[in-house]
Amino acid sequence: MLQISKLNAWYGASHALQDISLEVARGEIVCLIGRNGAGKTTTLKSIMGLMDRTRGSVIFKGKELLQQPAHIRFALGLAYVPEERRIVQGLSVRENLRLGLVASAEKKREAELIGEIAMIFPRLAERMDQEAVTMSGGEQQMLAIARAMIAKPDLIMLDEPSEGIMPVLVDEMFELFRSMKAQGTTVLLVEQNVELALDIADRAYVLDQGAVVHQASAQDLLADDEIKERYCSV
Incomplete structure (x- = not known):
């Protein structure tokens, strides 16, 4: 589904990624692991089209995307949940979920899709009309994932989903990832809890100083x- 070949990226003069190559097959969970600063987040951002300067190849479902903007990649079925979550202040849980459908062909099925999300995330179902930023960190992370899932992406990229979350919610979240895999969702995962991530993954790539080692x-x-x-x- 996703094939990355000799992907390079820069922050100004800093050569952040150096010839990254990796593959993700349909239905897999693939992990990117490595120390802080290894290039894991930069890899996800580059795949999503959020880096200003990149070189190489990003082929998704047979299409070269390197020159395509992020919204085109999203429309083609690629979703990204960043580490910082980006929950919109002043909006309810339901309204944040609706944002996930703004640029989606699934927008006409909004009520139905929100109902499906409520079944997958019972904690969110109880809080649909609550201001989203008043929820716990773990619940906000679930909302960020749900907002990405609601548009039915073919591949979802998750950046450090367990960071700063209570252990009981981390366990619940990783059970969700198992369920997503069982239903055929393809996942590219960056995760600080290496053993938990590897336990649910099919394969993994280790990054160090911007390269696959x-x-x-x-x-x-x-x-x-x-x-x-x-x-x-x-």
Whole structure:
């Protein structure tokens, strides 16, 4: 579904990504792991078209997207949940969900899709008319994921979804990811909790200083204490 080849990205003069290559097949959960500053978030932003300067190839469902703006990538079925969530202050949970459909062909099914989201996220169902920013951090993260899911993307990219969230909600969130995979959703995941991420993933890529330094099945990486210690501690 997604094929990245020799992807480079820059922040000003800083060469942040150096020839990143990776693949995500339909229905997979693939993790990007590595220390802070390794280039994981920059990789997701580059795939989504949110970096000013990039070079290489981003092929999604057979189409080259490198020169396409983010809204075109979204319309083609690519979704991104950034680390900072971007919940809109002053809007209710329901209104934030509706924002996920603004540029979607699914907009005419708004009521039906919000109903489906309410079934998947019972915590949000109880808070539909509550101002979204008054919820807990974990509930806001669920809303950010739900807002991306509501437009039925083919691939969803998640950046550090468990950061700053109570353990009980983290467990609930990762059960959701298992359910998404079982229903055929394709996921590219950046996650600080390496063992939890690898436990639900099919494969993983290890990044260090803007480059892929290792790739393997998730189970092989779970068993490799040296790789985890060397590249995955914060």
